Amino acid sequence: MIVVMHLALDLKVLYFGTPVVLIGSRNPDGTSNLAPMSSAWWLGQSCMLGLGNSAQTTANLLRERQCVLNLAPSSMVDAVDRLALTTAAPVVPADKAAIGYRHEPDKFAAAGLTEQAAELVMAPRVAECPIQLECKVDAAHRFGGPEPYATAFQVSVVRAHVEENLLVPGTHYVDPLRWDPLIMKFCEFFGGGDNLHPSRLAEGWRMPHQIAATGT
Numbered sequence: 001m002i003v004v005m006h007l008a009l010d011l012k013v014l015y016f017g018t019p020v021v022l023i024g025s026r027n028p029d030g031t032s033n034l035a036p037m038s039s040a041w042w043l044g045q046s047c048m049l050g051l052g053n054s055a056q057t058t059a060n061l062l063r064e065r066q067c068v069l070n071l072a073p074s075s076m077v078d079a080v081d082r083l084a085l086t087t088a089a090p091v092v093p094a095d096k097a098a099i100g101y102r103h104e105p106d107k108f109a110a111a112g113l114t115e116q117a118a119e120l121v122m123a124p125r126v127a128e129c130p131i132q133l134e135c136k137v138d139a140a141h142r143f144g145g146p147e148p149y150a151t152a153f154q155v156s157v158v159r160a161h162v163e164e165n166l167l168v169p170g171t172h173y174v175d176p177l178r179w180d181p182l183i184m185k186f187c188e189f190f191g192g193g194d195n196l197h198p199s200r201l202a203e204g205w206r207m208p209h210q211i212a213a214t215g216t
């Protein structure tokens, strides 16, 4: 194996590749919110979620202590990208407005997705998502520094819904060959290892890489 020289440097972005989750939560006026996010990892029946403090979803989770994690398959990339650069916050925070965010009161309509009631929590499921995890918030930690800019939410899964055709037949295991998650890598969308779709998030962040036109 050839060993290539390493450069020691301050990386500007550390988004190496994580699954995209559409977090369903309840806004203060009772309407549904749906936010794309990808700082999520699971251990046992718990999950850690990293959410910026200016997101409406962060306020919703602190207040309601519940949410649904709707896992996006790679085929849902169009709908996810339509939700990028939107917020349910009535006043768009200045740093978000500067990169093109707009207020969107009806995320389901904007994305073209279908709302489905959850069974144990007051937060929306996305009918088109093959995996939906109803969750309770167990703890919230201030995250980032020197001035915390985000909140790390520890949630536990209280009910999981999975499309039958994703399961290893006769078991309660998701078949890794059938589940093709939408992956966010350095602000771009990947599925099955391939770049899928132009990304508004990458555009908003003015990411320096050049992606040859692929997918739709």
Ligand SMILES: Cc1cc2nc3c(=O)[nH]c(=O)nc-3n(C[C@H](O)[C@H](O)[C@H](O)COP(=O)(O)O)c2cc1C
Residues within 6 Å of the ligand: 020, 033, 034, 035, 036, 037, 038, 039, 040, 050, 051, 052, 054, 055, 056, 057, 058, 080, 081, 083, 084, 085, 086, 087, 088, 089, 184, 201
């Ligand atoms: C693919 C993708 C991944 C994202 N990942 C995160 C994330 O991990 N954490 C976060 O706070 N925001 C993330 N965002 C940005 C949020 O969607 C944004 O903060 C939005 O304002 C949340 O909506 P809300 O304000 O209505 O809650 C991501 C956006 C996209 C499109």
